[in-house]
Amino acid sequence: MILGIHHVQITIPTGEEARARAFYCYLLGLEEMEKPASLQGRGGFWLKLGDQSVHVGAEDGVDRSRTKAHVAYAVTNLEAWGRRLEAEGIDRITGIPIPGFDRFEFRDPFGNRVEMIQAI
Structure with a gap:
């Protein structure tokens, strides 16, 4: 029986951890957590x-900008998130409407597709 989602993984190019932390930890405000010692030498980080x-x-040789794979973050104040991202030069992409939700998508600095979604 599947109980739920434990984690999801996205990838960044090898060596881009500092830039990814700036985006995910500082701009989006996600909290970094410690990786197990057995995985710390593999690059990347956990949120x-x-x-x-x-x-x-960390993974090389991937064209992240060509995939529909993504993480959707449930947020409050979707419009404020849109303005915050646009102030950083990140373009909002309007998604196909989903009844009961407002949402938009964007690409992170590495090409990963990201969605912000808010119940209405």
């Missing part, structure tokens, strides 16, 4: 998000 986590792994 705590409620009872789940987002693992940011």
Whole structure:
């Protein structure tokens, strides 16, 4: 039986951890959590998000800008998030409407697709 989602993983190019932390920890405000010692030498870092986590792994040779794969973050004040991202030069992409939700998408600095979604 599947109980829920434990974590999701996105990837960044090898060696881009500082830039990824600036985006995910400082701009988006996600909290970094310690990786187990057995995985610390593999690059990347982990983010705590409620009872789940987002693992940011280091991987080369991937064109992240060509995939629909993404993480959707449930947010409050979707419009404020849009303005905050646009102030950093990040373009909002309007998604196909989903009944009961407002949302938009964008690409992180590495090409990963990201969604912000708010129940209405």
